Amino acid sequence: MNHFDIFQAQYKAWSILSRSFKTGRVASTYLFHGSEGLGQWLLAVSFAALLNCSNPRKTDDNQHPFYPCGECRNCRNIYGLNFIGLFAVAPIGPYKKLDEAIEMTNEFVEKKRQEPLGRLSALGSLMLPIDMARLVKKNLSLIPDEGTTRVAIFYRMDKMLASSADALLKLIEEPPSGAVIILTAERPEALLPTIQSRAQGIKMDRVPTEVIVDYLMKKYSQEKSKALLIARISEGLPGYAVDMVAGEEDDESSRRSVGLLLYKTLLTESPAAMILLMDELIDFKNRSEVDNLLYLWQTLVRDCSYYAMTGDDQGLINIDFVPEIIKLSRYFGPPRVTDGVTEAIKNTLADLPLNVHIQMAMAALVLKIKRTIKSAPVSAG
Numbered sequence: 001m002n003h004f005d006i007f008q009a010q011y012k013a014w015s016i017l018s019r020s021f022k023t024g025r026v027a028s029t030y031l032f033h034g035s036e037g038l039g040q041w042l043l044a045v046s047f048a049a050l051l052n053c054s055n056p057r058k059t060d061d062n063q064h065p066f067y068p069c070g071e072c073r074n075c076r077n078i079y080g081l082n083f084i085g086l087f088a089v090a091p092i093g094p095y096k097k098l099d100e101a102i103e104m105t106n107e108f109v110e111k112k113r114q115e116p117l118g119r120l121s122a123l124g125s126l127m128l129p130i131d132m133a134r135l136v137k138k139n140l141s142l143i144p145d146e147g148t149t150r151v152a153i154f155y156r157m158d159k160m161l162a163s164s165a166d167a168l169l170k171l172i173e174e175p176p177s178g179a180v181i182i183l184t185a186e187r188p189e190a191l192l193p194t195i196q197s198r199a200q201g202i203k204m205d206r207v208p209t210e211v212i213v214d215y216l217m218k219k220y221s222q223e224k225s226k227a228l229l230i231a232r233i234s235e236g237l238p239g240y241a242v243d244m245v246a247g248e249e250d251d252e253s254s255r256r257s258v259g260l261l262l263y264k265t266l267l268t269e270s271p272a273a274m275i276l277l278m279d280e281l282i283d284f285k286n287r288s289e290v291d292n293l294l295y296l297w298q299t300l301v302r303d304c305s306y307y308a309m310t311g312d313d314q315g316l317i318n319i320d321f322v323p324e325i326i327k328l329s330r331y332f333g334p335p336r337v338t339d340g341v342t343e344a345i346k347n348t349l350a351d352l353p354l355n356v357h358i359q360m361a362m363a364a365l366v367l368k369i370k371r372t373i374k375s376a377p378v379s380a381g
């Protein structure tokens with residue numbers, strides 16, 4: 001079994017799946033939706049294990065009446081991604097022949113074996129290959145071994161061309177008996193309406209910090225304080241946390257994530273919460289770190305205010321944070337808020353080289369900004 005406690009991490013989703021198993025009302029098609037890296041893969045694999053487990057663990061918990069035992073032959077093979085009745089179709093790069101597509105899919109599966117929470121690489125354009133989908137469809141049409149519930153995972157279904165998905169519609173609408181199809185997608189509305197309506201949607205939740213901390217400590221031997229920091233920065237997205245540990249997020253991008261988290265907290269939470277978080281995340285002895293943070297905030301203020309005025313997301317500077325900027329722009333309706341906040345940051349930046357007490361200067365800045373924002377009502381929406 002994996003160190004990651006997927007049943008706690010996706011408590012509600014597992015409740016739906018576990019109860020459907022108990023009542024014998026397993027749907028033929030599921031759609032797990034939410035940001036990639038929330039544990040979709042592990043949830044799908046765990047459900048496949050439960051469906052095939054020879055000795056499911058029964059509990060008194062109404063929310064989670066069943067778990068896979070994790071120890072029987074089927075459980076071990078499924079968690080080891082080595083099960084004759086488990087199929088995966090995943091986004092891959094361009095390929096020429098089916099052989100190549102199979103090989104690339106196997107590479108994806110191998111990565112999932114190493115780290116089931118990992119996310120697809122952002123490099124290159126990946127697409128869900130119709131040839132693999134057809135192959136799985138063909139395999140599912142063969143007569144299964146007795147007692148096997150076959151499970152096909154279409155990982156990131158939103159990466160499939162609509163025309164290709166169309167060709168699979170019949171399979172998704174009516175999987176062969178004894179088969180369950182699990183689709184995952186970041187946004188359900190990215191899929192064909194006919195697929196959405198035929199699949200039972202299951203929303204993936206943000207994962208509690210302690211589940212992520214526990215995982216980083218057990219699997220990656222991280223110190224508790226470091227694990228906690230990474231878990232907080234990941235904001236409930238374990239896939240992002242493991243990318244950070246594996247060093248796939250470079251220093252610059254994790255620095256920007258910390259800066260954004262602080263900026264968000266500054267706007268949305270109490271000054272006390274913000275000051276506590278700064279104590280945790282900022283090294284006040286390092287002046288250039290604080291400088292960089294304030295420069296980042298300046299551009300974020302500029303973007304939020306620009307979006308508040310124009311509603312245009314094309315002209316933003318921080319293109320890696322567009323959804324957050326759109327959300328936070330509601331604080332920057334009146335121009336005097338933008339002016340006040342910008343001026344406060346500028347003054348603090350000017351003070352820093354004068355060897356002021358940096359920590360206190362930052363606390364004062366937080367209070368100043370909160371006052372400025374408070375003086376203007378936040379627009380709805």
Ligand SMILES: [Zn+2]
Binds near residue numbers: 053054055068074076
């Ligand atoms: Zn089992």
